[in-house]
Amino acid sequence: MRDALLRLRDSMRSHAWKAGGRQLNFGRIVKTFDRRTRDDGFHVLNDWDGKADTVNEDIIPVDVLHYLIDTRGGDPVDRLALAILLDYYFFHLLALLSLRIWDDGDADANLDRL
Secondary structure (H helix, E strand, O other): OHHHHHHHHHHHHHOEEEEOOEEEEOHHHHHHHHHHHHHOOOOOOOOEEOOOOEEOOOOHHHHHHHHHHHHHOOOOOOHHHHHHHHHHHHHHHHHHHHOOOOOOOOHHHHHHHO
């Protein structure tokens, strides 16, 4: 399980994925929208550490993934847990993108596209 989680973490951190023999790289768009959203005062992908008084370095799905490494890293691979974690990552990307629907054009049409 640990090796599978570490591979998943690499893809989450780089926002680059291999699927069906293709490479999908969301890094540039994620960084662009994250920067714009941070400029507006929101931190969608990263959690706030109140004790350290700073934003955590890793995105929230990676923080959850680290918890799974600590608690289940020695277990056999759990495909369902990996799938849920992958969905959790993409849920955060959708949350980030949803905050930008007002940037250009018709917000309703942009939300329909999203």
